Amino acid sequence: MTQIPARDAERYALGTVGVSKNFGGVQALHRLSISIPRGQITCVIGPNGSGKSTLINILSGMLPLDSGMVIVDGEGLHVVHPYEMPDLGITRTFQDVRVFNQISVWDNIMVVLTRRKLLPALLERGKASQRERAEQALRDVGMWDKRNSLAEDLSYGQRKLLEMARAMALDASIYLFDEPFAGLFPQMLTRVKDIFKQLRARGKSILFITHNMDIVRELSDHLIVMDSGELLVEGDVDEVLARREVIEAYLGD
């Protein structure tokens, strides 16, 4: 390990230093150190089982880490609780689309906007400012028409968009997207790409996982290639994709 670039809080929004994670003997992440540049779109690629989703789960506090630390805005954290995420300005989507199924689209958005403490939440009945933000988030992804239907009645693509709108409503500074493009129809694909570009234009940092290389080339500024829980290559997209290890990792050796 030469240096820890993630400490550079000006340039990097998020990072890990030597993070390891074991699942019952299987090493999902092994001393992984990466850094995610501020205000850019970073993409993580790698073959199946290379630990990409585990990385996002650790960054969002859903999995406790065995060793190492997560660095948010230059501050190193050893223990990350999921409920601290909004305070740290991090939000995410899930690979298996986890919207709140049996409540309405509108409530799905409103949930992330309301007060977190118990008593204020008990007395709060939805402010105009919150409603405006929810409306804005729904309009951004083009789901305003659907606001009264239950989330479980939506199509797969719509639920993905809803999940994305839910993350955007939070107005975080760092967005983690787990396979946002999987299983989408072409027009949905374009819509999600637009959302990405919009977020980048607003100066947000994005980390996402995909298997679609066309999208990697089109969208991402920074590329991280993982293999068996370790960092293979990190850097500029075209540079990385031209390297042999990447192709080897994908095609086996």
Place this chain on the structure above:
Amino acid sequence: MRHQEVVGGHYEVQNPVVNIVFGLVVAGVVAWALFEILYPRLRGRFSRRSIQGAVGLAGILAGLYTGLLLVYPDNLHLLFGPVAGLAVGVAVALALREGLVRVTSSEDGPMATLVPAIIGLAVGAGAAAYIADRPESGLYLSWAVSCLLAGCVGLGLYRGLYVTLRNRARSPLIMLVASMGILLAISATITIVFESAPRPLPPAFGSGPIEFGGGNIKGFNFFTVGVSLAGFAGLLWLLQRTSFGRSVRAIGDDEDVSKVVGINTTVVIAIVFFIGAAFAAMAGILSGHDTAIQPRMGLLLLLKGWIASVVGGIGNLYGALLGGFALGMVEQFGIWDLAGEWKDVISFVVLILFLSFWPKGVLPRK
């Protein structure tokens, strides 16, 4: 309004509705089971409709026979004897054939079918004659009938309800709530038909007290312990040694793959339901002979069984045995010298402690 005289004698309850319901359940179960068994084998030779017709007829006959048994419980030994004899005969014949096949290693030889058939027939006829001779054997035959009926009801519930629910259910809670519904309905129905007051079962053998180590113990209790151990050994043998048992364990591990490798999971699970219900009925009968039967005796026992399996380690048969034994000891003696009335509390405190601190149980599945 409703007196002892109305519902008949103290032990025999004659309610036409109950008899008809049991008859219908048995008819349905027999028809479904026969269809599952026969259809894949006969579909080359007969049309689906004719198989269905034959199977339906067999089911109706079985239902009528069940009704007949229930209407004339006094003549149980006469009515049920031949069937019991037939079952013994078939079992003997099958066992012999298996042995002969292994010895001669020629499956379709006439010897391998004929000799066992004749011997089986003889043994079966002997068994039938023996039972038919003794009216007092009616009680023990009624155990068999009860277990079979309970098994059929269990199987009927599985086929009629659980299969449908499993296909639709989005969470385990749906099954649980449906089970609660069944529990409510059945326990109330039993109360209506048999009244809620506890009633003793007729004396079986060994009901008199035996002097044992300074205390009085009913001989029947030894029998109960014996039957439980025998039942457990039988289950163990079934699960560990037979091909059926391996299928059951395989399904417990991974149902989808079990289908892929060629296990007919529907039928295997159905048989498990049948065996489970029959075992539960036997447990009820035995504890009924020990104390008395009443409509709500089941729920708490069932919960205790659940606790035992949690304590022992879910999915581990030895664990269940160990858990049940440990729970019984703790309840009976009370580790802190508490009186017997706190035993339920002790059980559930043990459960909550285990689930909180040791959720895998004493003998976890590897």
Place this chain on the structure above:
Amino acid sequence: MTTRTGESTEAGQRLGLVGRLKNGNIELWANLIVLALVIGFVFWRGSGFAITIGTVFAIWAILTVSLNLVVGYTGLLSVGHIGFFGIGAYSVAILTSTTDYSLLRTQSIPTHEWPFFAALPVGIVLAGAVALVVGVVFNRFRDDVFVLVSFGFAIISFNLFLNAGAITRGAFGIHEVARPNIVGRTLDGELEYLIMALACLAIVSLVAWAIVTSSFGRVLTAIREDEQAAAVFGYRVTHYKLAIWVISAMMAAMAGGLFSSWTSFIDPNSFILLESILLVSIVILGGLATIWGSLLGAMTFVLLEEGMRFLPFIPDVYVGQARQVALGVLLVVLMLFRPQGLMGRYKL
């Protein structure tokens, strides 16, 4: 407003009442039938009947509304709520009972002779405290394991009522539980009591309504759907679950207090496990995650027993059992075809 919602309301109006009924709107049908039955029974059996039924209904309705807050809004199927009901009932009974047990020559407990309105808050707070402790222990459980441990809670509390004879008089039960007393006037009359019970129901319903329509209620539904996702968006899931659990337990205790002073005699048999299962099935019958549905479910339950009396082939003694059979069968049918209950907003 977009055209879409405009259209749908317009279509609803065009269909009208009859049209919507023909469309198989189960919720509307259920409402109409139950309300019609209420009116029919009241006319038939007279006002005395209405008062008794109304009081029973109010007590059950408080219970179902409180349980629905837990089952419907957090998805935790609690079968142990009867325990909190019992804590409320016993607190009020012990603190207000005026019997001199020395004459009864049975096990005696000290008499405190508190007024009802002093005893009720004690019962409510006690139930809340117990719920807090129990909730901390139970918080880690979900789904079927939660059901099992909540069974455990019901059985443990029943055994406490039965066996802690020095406090509860065990199987003898407690007699002469005091009626409420407002500014020197004891509510002895049935009608007065009904009014008070309905007032309590109204308070509970209002509180429940305020909770479920607030941000808090929305977060609860989100937690019910996906605990981890709700946590990622910044909610301390355990705190929320614990809070609603305690609130719900306090409401159940309130129902218990009303119950014991209304019947003026309680014994452990009112708090058996089967009652708890009945309670869960009423909540599911009425509908999960809807307060109106819980009221409807309680009303259906109360009316079922009366309805059963008119079936000629069921002897009077067995009406309660027949109701149980009907409820059980209904529950199975609902699980097959309508897992959210009649009016529900949440499918199990």
Place this chain on the structure above:
Amino acid sequence: MAEERELQQSEQQAGPNGSDAGRFMLGMENVSVRYGAVAALEHASLGIREGEVVAVMGPNGAGKSTVLKAIMGLAPVAEGQVYWRDAPLTTATHEIVKHGIAFVPQGRRLFTHLTIEENLEMGCPYLRDKTERRRRMDTVMELFPILHDKRKDLASQMSGGQQQMLALGRGLMANPEVLLLDEPTLGLAPNIVASVFFNVSRISEELGTMIMVVEHNIKGVLDIVDRCYILDTGRVVFEGTPDDVRSTHILTEVFLGKVQPMDGEEE
């Protein structure tokens, strides 16, 4: 190159009785599989001929595993048909293995609470004849001696590579004519991957079993197969021999996206 792909596609769309190289023993014609709104497989036609080893490759989510699931009746086939020896294969899942088609699922999916011997026996639970079962088990154990040494151990106690052998062995217990392998090397260490491929080719040579293998490790699998299909987003985009694959850029194109912009070329 695009033309070449077109050609390959049109050739294999001739259906199960495609012309020159003999007809498919097991094949699917025009099969679409949809999970709700998501199409996992769209109008896919592919198959396996007598004595072949065929690979199905493609990036994540291309529908590779769905091909095998559709054959085994585990996926909702919206249209099209699976053929086995010219007849449609429509039986229930648990009956399919009796036709001589065995499936080794992704991630091994052994019965972890059963011993190795019992796991092997569960490869043919319908078989009544004990001597035949014994014979098959001996064959499998001859192929993988390690299974014989550990036959009383629980399946969960074995290493990943051994578990894969057991999974293969369980499939072989059905004495299959066709073996369907779903990602046999997934999650295995690189040195074990090679031995898995070696075992697969041994099964093909020694037992003459037809094998259809779904694989993400392309380099390794190309060495052992006779023919391969490449899927992308639910469609068959390429069919050919391993040499065809190596000589074109199809792989990098499908897996890593277009290396150089080829929009003009395609239109």
